[in-house]
Ligand SMILES: Nc1ncnc2c1ncn2[C@@H]1O[C@H](COP(=O)(O)OP(=O)(O)OP(=O)(O)O)[C@@H](O)[C@H]1O
């Protein structure tokens with residue numbers, strides 16, 4: 001294989017594989033939908049497959065961005081789907097009780113209420129993980145399960161519908177020809193990047209996830225940092241919850257955000273953030289979420305029968321993950337194929353025959 | 367006398383990492399029944415040569431022959447099956463499994479597909495016995511100190527040679543810095559074992575920065591510098607001075623300088639006092655005073671409580687009795703933060719598990735302590751950060767001098783320097799150094815000791831822990847002697863204090 005140094009350099013970039021997969025998936029659609037890439041202007045709004053992918057993918061991007069930080073600390077948050085439901089339920093039920101649903105102040109109050117509930121959920125998760133030392137997967141399972149019940153309680157087991165122009169904006173409205181939610185997502189991503197990279201938060205998060213004991217001994221207040229990321233993650237889920245309920249003008253405690261935690265975790269992993277914690281990439285996560293959303297769209301456009309679409313999705317996800325594994329690429333395409341040097345995790349620990357990387361804690365004795 | 371054929375021969379070995387040429391055309395041969403030292407400065411490429419041999423890394427050029435046949439291993443288990451047993455510099459074991467399980471991991475004795483636990487434990491015990499060690503194989507590995515864990519890794523390697531665990535199938539044994547955390551006694555045990563295996567015709571590759579050990583046990587040596595071969599010699603043909611010259615490319619006289627330096631006398635007022643500080647299961651309550659600009663060395667055997675003492679003074683473990691006063695103020699020691707705020711810094715002996723974040727870059731690792739102290743809202747300004755990092759990379763000669771390099775990819779000795787740099791930039795009042803020269807090459811070792819001297823001259827207090835008594839004696843104003851997790855004596859350094867005297871104090875356990 002001819003590999004120029006520049007190509008090698010490119011393939012080593014951490015966003016190369018996620019982007020390559022995304023482009024590939026987009027191209028797959030073209031034979032089935034010839035005008036897949038075209039974007040039309042109707043009534044001053046842009047329409048097209050690409051626009052809808054971003055529009056429908058918005059909640060997932062938000063949830064995945066929050067999830068990224070949690071995963072970077074070595075944790076995981078399974079409760080985001082339930083938080084989506086609770087937020088939507090609370091906002092909609094408050095709003096539906098208002099005499100004038102179109103009043104901006106009422107709408108803002110409803111949203112504030114929903115987000116407040118999300119923050120409380122995040123505090124609870126953070127408290128359990130950071131203060132009580134409960135395994136994140138267990139700690140967040142509590143709200144994952146109980147949270148849907150709470151959402152049901154709020155909505156009395158009904159699907160609450162609202163009829164409010166201003167509320168409709170965040171998840172279904174348009175601004176400057178584009179879906180408004182795109183701006184919300186852009187803002188959240190920008191704030192997250194600024195929050196983590198302009199301050200030292202990103203470094204400290206990566207340190208806590210990369211080596212918890214070393215971080216303690218260096219004086220990082222990991223508890224505080226963990227609580228912060230769980231709250232942040234819940235807040236992102238909350239915004240996603242507003243978006244979803246606004247898009248449908250309804251709160252469905254049962255189905256809103258169902259299984260979104262799994263898609264979000266996948267998006268994070270596809271984006272190149274290790275589930276073991278440590279280094280994270282917000283950009284990678286955004287691309288990863290777009291990959292998942294494109295995949296969902298593709299399943300519809302190429303007409304995979306509904307019974308098998310989950311299997312199809314699983315198969316693609318497996319392939320994507322394999323493609324991202326430097327070891328797999330080396331095996332299949334030969335050593336040095338695509339210039340993919342060994343990834344960080346492999347390179348440093350001598351592969352042990354029996355133990356998987358997760359079970360082996362590397363001890364330097366020297 | 368005609369030389370026998372080498373059991374292992376490597377020619378023209380090339381290994382490149384992104385931006386680093388770790389090995390360029392290295393030749394290496396290993397004869398049956400010899401102990402062969404692989405020498406070189408930190409980052410010279412010793413560990414890399416071992417890893418390309420055993421298939422941890424792929425080879426970018428060159429050939430390997432084992433017993434005359436050309437081989438290329440793609441995984442460590444392949445090399446193991448071919449009779450090459452390796453203890454890597456960063457030992458991979460599972461702390462929460464038992465010693466026996468660790469010894470047999472990956473090749474547990476089975477019957478009808480099920481692990482025979484009894485047999486596993488019995489054979490592990492036999493193996494440990496055979497090697498003359500006193501370890502309870504049913505205890506979890508984590509219950510033993512680092513040094514014992516290192517011994518277990520060696521036992522595991524020796525045992526992997528054959529399916530019956532007797533070690534009879536091992537043709538080549540590779541030990542990458544196995545003695546770095548061992549005491550003299552364990553080193554002697556290890557050497558006895560190495561000599562026995564050598565007698566059985568096993569070829570042993572031995573990496574160490576302790577030149578005395580090389581001269582004690584090795585027959586032949588290969589010296590690397592910057593990834594190239596600079597020479598292969600019989601140990602008896604080359605003296606230490608010549609060897610050092612070969613390793614670093616110039617004569618080394620700074621060691622001599624250190625030998626007869628005078629401890630500075632202007633030790634100031636008291637900085638830290640510990641009154642009855644202790645922790646059950648860690649160390650018995652002790653009193654200790656550290657003055658401004660004073661170097662206090664801790665001497666004691668393995669497991670005597672040196673590290674435990676240091677950890678209490680940093681709040682890494684919480685004392686359950688006594689009180690610590692720093693600069694006149696009592697410090698609660700409920701977390702490292704309290705000690706750090708009071709100006710204490712601690713370089714752990716376990717740089718991998720308790721020190722560095724391997725995924726982060728050199729720059730990020732160096733800045734971490736300073737940043738943690740400032741909190742997340744106030745990042746260290748980029749210009750100041752880069753300047754500090756560059757300054758310390760230069761001062762400690764961290765190689766490669768690339769702040770963007772991931773710390774996990776640095777050689778062991780260079781990782782140690784990064785850890786040191788991290789705390790030095792915080793300008794602490796008291797610097798606790800637990801085995802700071804472990805795994806560090808002879809030139810850098812002298813540099814670090816000189817650094818300790820000059821820091822203390824500038825008024826920084828240092829608590830210094832090292833396995834080598836000479837090192838402790840050379841640097842310390844006061845020496846704390848520990849035995850059985852008890853501080854048994856505090857001696858003011860002076861001409862009458864010799865390593866022998868210290869050892870006597872340890873042996874007699876005489877009380878302060
Ligand atoms: N996985 C890796 N990725 C990139 N560079 C690496 C990697 N492993 C080693 N290197 C580089 O290769 C060079 C040789 O490293 P090596 O670990 O072989 O040194 P060493 O001789 O064992 O040193 P020490 O005595 O400190 O253990 C160093 O410059 C190191 O930074």
Ligand SMILES: [Mg+2]
Pocket residue numbers: 412413414455542777778779
């Ligand atoms: Mg090494």
